[in-house]
Amino acid sequence: MIRFLLNQELRVEQDLDPNVTVLNYLREHLGKTGTKEGCASGDCGACTVVVGELEGDRIRYRTLNSCLTFVASLNGKQLITVEGLKDNGQLHSVQQAMVDCHGSQCGFCTPGFVMSMFALQKNGTGYDKAATEEALAGNLCRCTGYRPIIDAAEQSCKAGSQDQFDRQHEATLAQLRKIQPDATCELNGADNRSFTPLTVADLAELYVTHPDARLLAGGTDLALEVTQMHKRLPVMIYVGNVAELKTVDTFDDRIEIGAAVPLTDCYDVLSREYPDFADLLHRFASLQIRNQGTLGGNIGNASPIGDSPPALLALGANIVLRQGNSSRTIALEDYFVDYRVTVQQESEFIEKIIVPRAPTENNFRVYKISKRLDDDISAVCGAFNLQLEDGTVTDARIAFGGMAAIPKRARHCEQALLGKPWDDETLETAVRALAEDFAPISDFRASKEYRLLIAGNLLRKYKMELSAPEQAIRVTAHV
Amino acid sequence: MSNHNKTTRTQEEMMALVRQDLKTGVGRKIPHESAGKHVSGEAVYIDDRLEFPNQLHVYARLSDRPHARILKIDTAPCYEIPGVRIAITSKDVPGQLDIGAVVPGDPLLADGKVEYVGQPVIAVAANSLETARKAAMAAVIEYEDLEPVLCVEEALKKKHFVLDSHQHKRGDSAKALASAPHRLQGSLHIGGQEHFYLETQISSVIPTEDDGMIVYTSSQNPTEIQKLVAEVIDVPMHKVMVDMRRMGGGFGGKETQAAGPACMAAVIARLTGQPTKMRLPRVDDMTITGKRHPFYVEYDVGFDDDGRLHGIDLTLAGNCGYSPDLSGSIVDRAMFHADNAYYLGDATVTGYRCKTNTASNTAYRGFGGPQGMVAIESIMDHIARTLGRDPLDVRKHNYYGTEDRNVTHYYQTVEDNQIAELTAELEASSEYQRRRREIAEFNRQSPILKKGIAMTPVKFGISFTATFLNQAGALVHIYTDGSIHLNHGGTEMGQGLNTKVAQVVAEEFQVDIDRIQVTATNTDKVPNTSPTAASSGADLNGKAAQNAAITIRNRLVAFAARHFDVTEEDVEFRNNHVRVREQVLPFEELIQLAYFNQVSLSSTGFYRTPKIFYDHEKARGRPFYYFAYGAACSEVLVDTLTGEYRMLRTDILHDVGASLNPAIDIGQVEGAFVQGMGWLTMEELVWNQQGRLATNGPASYKIPAVADMPADFRVQLVENRKNKEDTIFNSKAVGEPPFMLGIATWCALQDAVASVGDYRFAPLLDAPATPERVLWGVEKIKQAMARDAVVETVD
Structure with a gap:
């Protein structure tokens, strides 16, 4: 059984197929059709909803793609849909701003934009252009060209957020506290089962008992198996309520990030340590996806492209794998074996990711190349991390995504640099060595020739950035 | 507005209201009629x-x-x-x-x-x-x-067509090409668009x-x-x-x-x-479903030292997919717009409808026009680089004249030509020349990042080229409470058509727009409608609705004159009221009076576009009632190590005649520009060797997102410029023309790439100019430079 608030109304679900997405639940089960399906793959944002979660005595509001969210993950939370925004028949201030600024044309993407803007207003402190673009990057509009929508965001952020949600804050808090789970919950239906354990021990035990279960973290990839590949997942274990997996601990020499920490939250801790990693995360999918997707999921998914692994490989990250009561720590580079194959054993899962603290001279840089700036999958993602002493390369970690069947270190390239003076001759030798490291493929994102050319060019760019940090040579830094 | 909340006003109060203008009529920035329902999720889709x-x-x-x-x-x-x-x-x-x-x-x-x-x-x-x-x-x-035949060039070679070819011919292009001071050949692939x-x-x-x-x-x-x-x-x-x-x-x-x-x-x-x-x-x-037609273009052009065209031989091969669909008219429109704003000289323009084993390509905003324009704009750039001139100069030298050089290659005279005027205004307001110099300086200082700028014009013909489609119907009822039901044959797809047509009817009856309910387009109410396409929605349906409203209004005026024993000139509809000499009555009161006196309060309306014809046999005529004009100036920043780019600034000046609704028209201009930019930049359709579309969802096919719009985006409508033709309140169609303003971004990207070779070589990128194509353009220029350097050394 799971319990959650739909807007202000308590809902209890007992017999529901855990493969049902929040989008289908709203539209088909409840007849609430304000939330639209544009793609059912988390790429257009038309189905954006807001989920409120209890954090101490506040409620944290985040946008999600309802097409990628299974209903079971709503347990103990508040789901806010576009139908919940009007107050006594009056449009909410974000809705009114969209009307005033002519922000809707065909109107189909509009409820999604309204929800993204609602969360932006709730979480923000006034209007900020960069924050607005970040909040709206995962919402596609084919009609307006976005200018009036940005204007509406500005109007509503400046107007402030005093609304019925603020007025009902205490009541909502009380309701949410009342429905917080205190033990593993199950949601079963249509012969499918899902579990939402609260502790890592329970999770480990459940996974041993159900080795065929699929672990559901953010679900931003797993849900695609249901919505796009039309599979049924008979057993799911949702890890998003496991407290230990949601913590970040900073030590003198390392940062330990729980596998179920949403990417949005990784952003805060990593941006302080490695500004470039933050830039990468900023362009990682969309805010809706980053609110939902986790660092552990991004690694465990073992995509050849997935944007965090190349960066983590260049940083020399380790991961902790757990199975039952035992755990082991391995280097991330030993985790990936082949295309979507890892060393992970049956019933084993990623518990945390260990990232070394930045040295005083932080030479870590990462570059993502894609057709579209935001919310696109990399053609190539290159991460570089050299240690230099007196102009000589003393340590080299270089890794790429999109260049091989797995995210992979460029060993030949690194060897060509190690112990050599950090000059143009060494650079060009190292660029040539990339051809020994990688034989990329051609696909709709890029040709193999382009991939190889930019891999080398990124190394050249890296050298320029280290030698002349004052000169901005990224288009992303320019606007 | 209904009877229930009717207030009783004195004659003085009503007379004061009559002296004021209607607030929701034509020319006002009325929000989209469904805006409130869009934002609340209450608007019902199928x-x-x-x-x-x-x-x-x-x-x-x-x-x-x-x-x-x-x-x-x-x-x-x-x-x-x-x-x-x-x-x-x-x-x-x-x-x-x-x-x-x-x-x-x-x-x-x-x-x-x-x-x-x-x-x-x-x-x-x-x-x-x-x-x-x-x-x-x-x-x-x-x-x-x-x-299977999967490639348009192969289909062209094999004469694998879904329909017959068509040709526009003026003068002797072969002779003009042979005698021109300069001559260039080239070819170009233009991608489709989902x-x-x-x-x-x-x-x-x-x-x-x-x-x-x-x-x-x-x-x-x-x-x-x-x-x-x-x-x-x-x-x-x-x-x-x-x-x-x-x-x-x-x-x-x-x-x-x-x-x-x-x-x-x-x-x-x-x-x-x-x-x-x-x-x-x-x-x-x-x-x-089909998409915008990909095109393969071959050209042979002759021109003088100013870059002015003497002759052109242009082949436009549209990839129609497996069936004709609308490809006949679409390739026609590509041919009709292969001149864009330029006098082509002696011209042979041939359009082919190639059959490939892909989905049947179909109508898409611009309907072939954009592909024709991309072809000629690419040629303008090619000429400019060859002559070492600023592409804007070459463009201006080729503009249609107002007195001479003003007849198209299909023999329609270009009337009310605004293009030079509009370009001059935008050139000044965007500070093109100053920025051109600053960009040159920036590019000298910046080894990796290069800026580019381009200003391109748009001249787009308005009317269905299938002439019979230029007709429309509407149905207006006034109910006894004074509320108005409005129905027309156009369809609402977000472009604000219902809002504009309601404004037209509001204007004719001089009532506020909230008194008017536009109902779903319905074949029982208005029969035999044309598609809402060719930017014609407001032009055609606005006129039809106006005619219906005028019919009813004339009946009301005649009735009032009879009833109050005055002349028809004494009856005036103003701001929700009707003035009969010194007496004023609320609109709904007149309606009730008319009803009790057995006056019909319902009418259909019909409209057909005058003046247009096209003789397909002779490939001559006046297919377009009028032209809409615009120009855009775009500035971009390119990373010459990766091919990535950003849109820094775009200035647009666009002609909508006397706008029916400036807010909606600006929305159309901005949205069309961004869609056109997407077509020519990141939106790339890729099929695999087996003919399967590999980019079959938004994860792989990328349309512009919020950060892709120009960081500095300045859009203006041409002011105080009524359409010289008798269109609905002298407005101009706006759906498609601004789409082609996006070409400025594509030309600006080529300009940035050309800077790598000191503007001496044309990058000649295919469209879309993805980051990958931009980088290959840079590599191509670098190789041309290297070859050049070798030649110079040898010399």
Whole structure:
């Protein structure tokens, strides 16, 4: 059984197929059709909803793609849909701003934009252009060209957020506290089962008992198996309520990030340590996806492209794998074996990711190349991390995504640099060595020739950035 | 406004109101009529309609072969899935199988052969979409593969066409080319474009008595849906009623290709007697439906030292996909716009309709015009680089004149030519020359990042080139409480058509717009409508509605003159009131009086566009009632190590005549520009070797997102410039023309790339200019420089 608030109304679900997405639940089960399906793959944002979660005595509001969210993950939370925004028949201030600024044309993407803007207003402190673009990057509009929508965001952020949600804050808090789970919950239906354990021990035990279960973290990839590949997942274990997996601990020499920490939250801790990693995360999918997707999921998914692994490989990250009561720590580079194959054993899962603290001279840089700036999958993602002493390369970690069947270190390239003076001759030798490291493929994102050319060019760019940090040579830094 | 909250005003108060202007009439920035419902999620799209208990959902099993004979179809396994109601093949269609828009060629379900990956072969209906899908996949289909043609150049070479070719010819281009001081040849590939309307194709139908059908559809062309549904279920058109309230975007993609789901659902509803819905999942929508035509272009141009064209020989080969659809008119329009704003000199322009084994390409905002314009703009850039001139200079030298050099290659005189004037204004307001110098300086200082700038014009012909389509109807009722029902043959796809037409009627009756309810487009109310396409929605339907309103108003005026014993000149409609000499009465009071005195308060209205004709035989005529003009100036920043880029700034000046609604028109201009920019930059369609579309969803096909719009975006409408033709309140059509303003970004990217070679070499990028193509452009320029350096050393 799971319990959650739909807007202000308590809902209890007992017999529901855990493969049902929040989008289908709203539209088909409840007849609430304000939330639209544009793609059912988390790429257009038309189905954006807001989920409120209890954090101490506040409620944290985040946008999600309802097409990628299974209903079971709503347990103990508040789901806010576009139908919940009007107050006594009056449009909410974000809705009114969209009307005033002519922000809707065909109107189909509009409820999604309204929800993204609602969360932006709730979480923000006034209007900020960069924050607005970040909040709206995962919402596609084919009609307006976005200018009036940005204007509406500005109007509503400046107007402030005093609304019925603020007025009902205490009541909502009380309701949410009342429905917080205190033990593993199950949601079963249509012969499918899902579990939402609260502790890592329970999770480990459940996974041993159900080795065929699929672990559901953010679900931003797993849900695609249901919505796009039309599979049924008979057993799911949702890890998003496991407290230990949601913590970040900073030590003198390392940062330990729980596998179920949403990417949005990784952003805060990593941006302080490695500004470039933050830039990468900023362009990682969309805010809706980053609110939902986790660092552990991004690694465990073992995509050849997935944007965090190349960066983590260049940083020399380790991961902790757990199975039952035992755990082991391995280097991330030993985790990936082949295309979507890892060393992970049956019933084993990623518990945390260990990232070394930045040295005083932080030479870590990462570059993502894609057709579209935001919310696109990399053609190539290159991460570089050299240690230099007196102009000589003393340590080299270089890794790429999109260049091989797995995210992979460029060993030949690194060897060509190690112990050599950090000059143009060494650079060009190292660029040539990339051809020994990688034989990329051609696909709709890029040709193999382009991939190889930019891999080398990124190394050249890296050298320029280290030698002349004052000169901005990224288009992303320019606007 | 209704009787219930009517306030009683004194004569003085009403006289004061009569002296004020109406606040919601023509020319005002009225919000979209559905804006309040869009933002609250209350606007109802087809998939949001309440379902019936016995509703069926349809899923089509698609061909996975580009070209094959169908040897066997076994649907028996479909019926083993619980919940399945029926599985049909082409043999089960009760009436006509072909749903081709203009000429046959589009079987509703594949008949004996398949001609592209994605062609519907069988359709299965079940109690849920998921069940229907599962069952459809269970069917056994066997094929014998045939040789496909997947590439437009190959089709052109093999003369593999869906329709005959057409040619515009003026003078002797061969002679002009031979005698011109300079001559250039080149070729160019222009990519297609997925519509990516946010709402996918969908129709929902209900069988009625008398073997009829009610069809709720998301379509730009209700009448064609009515005709095709009637044909596939084999009933006369009067048995079918089509209702179309709103689309979640159309952009041309729902002009002909909404018919498939509508007809499929209708056939199944006919066979089962059950209400039936067909909604395409996104990937299926992108796989089944056609897109903007990719084009292959070859050119041979002769010009003088100023870059002015003496002659041109231009081949435009449109990739039509497997069937004609609207490709005849689309390639025609590419030819009609191969001049854009330029006098071509002696010209031979030939259009080919190439057949390939891909989805049947279809209408898309601009309808071939953009491809024709990209071709000529590419030529302008090529000439400029060859001569070492600023491309803007070359463009200006080629502009149509106002007195001479003002006749197109299809012999229409370019009237009310604003292009030079508009360019001069934008050149000044965007500070083009200063920025051109600053960019040159920036590029000298910046080794990796390079800036580019370009200013390109747009001249776009307004009217359907199929002349008979330039007609429209409307229906206006005034009810006894003074509220007005308005219906017209156009369809609302987000462009604000209903709002504009309501403003027109509000203006004619001098009542506030909230007194007017625009109802769903409905074939029972206004028959025999043209598609809402060719930017014509407001021009045609606005006039038709105006005519209906004027008919009723004239009756009211005549009645009032009789009733109050005054002359008709003494009766004036003003700001929700009617003034009869010194007496003022509220609008609704006059309506009630008229009703009690047995005056008809309902009328149809009709409109046809005057002046236009085209003789296809002679390839001459006046296909366009008028031209809309615009210009854009874009500045970009390119990373020459990766090919990535950003849009720094765009300035636009666009002509909409006397705007019916400046807020809506600006929305059209901005949205069209960004869509045009997307087409020419990041939106890349990729098919694999087997003819399967690899970019079949938003994860792989990228349309512009919020950060892609120009960081500095300045859009102005040309002010105080009424359309010289008698259009609706002297406005101009706005749907398509600004799409082509996006070409400025594509030319600016080439300008940035050309800077790498000191502007001496033309990058000649194919479209779209993805980061990869931009980087190859940079590499090409670097190689040309290296060759040049070698030559110089040898010299």
